[in-house]
Amino acid sequence: EAGVAQSPRYKIIEKRQSVAFWCNPISGHATLYWYQQILGQGPKLLIQFQNNGVVDDSQLPKDRFSAERLKGVDSTLKIQPAKLEDSAVYLCASSWTENTEAFFGQGTRLTVV
């Protein structure tokens, strides 16, 4: 069974530029999560989808971050414009339903200079 796929693995951008991350969850998984992990900290939930609807985006900085999950499968997370403090690893995860085991992708390491 294929795992959660994310791309790119690494991205370096200048502040005020925009960037997008892509996630393909495990086939059949209805729930998709985006987390931000700053070095030395645990992952922080940015947004959670159930199929193509948003369940929780309370910690998503909506003035600069946006996410969508078209057709309830793939998802993209965008940052525009980026700030230095956005430097982190962005992790995508999926699960069969909202209360079952979550599986994570390899993450995208973003560096904003």
Next chain:
Amino acid sequence: KQEVTQIPAALSVPEGENLVLNCSFTDSAIYNLQWFRQDPGKGLTSLLLIQSSQREQTSGRLNASLDKSSGRSTLYIAASQPGDSATYLCAVRKGDYKLSFGAGTTVTVRA
């Protein structure tokens, strides 16, 4: 708000010693708890999932216990090996289904 704490932040043990990793959470009304492993520069690998109705869960050398009333979970790794060196994170899921993470415990197993 659910707070998840993992102490200590780092741990170093000689090969062969048993590892004991702690996780505490403030709100005992959880749905389930999941333990993960994270290698440097990698994503998270799921190790064990314990439902709130369970007291423990086992997989190979790994055993996780859950005491919901006291807000604690412990991950035991028997006969540690250098390949067990990684950061171990616990995550708690409440009734709203949000998964909240601790900061992790970084383990080094010395050969």
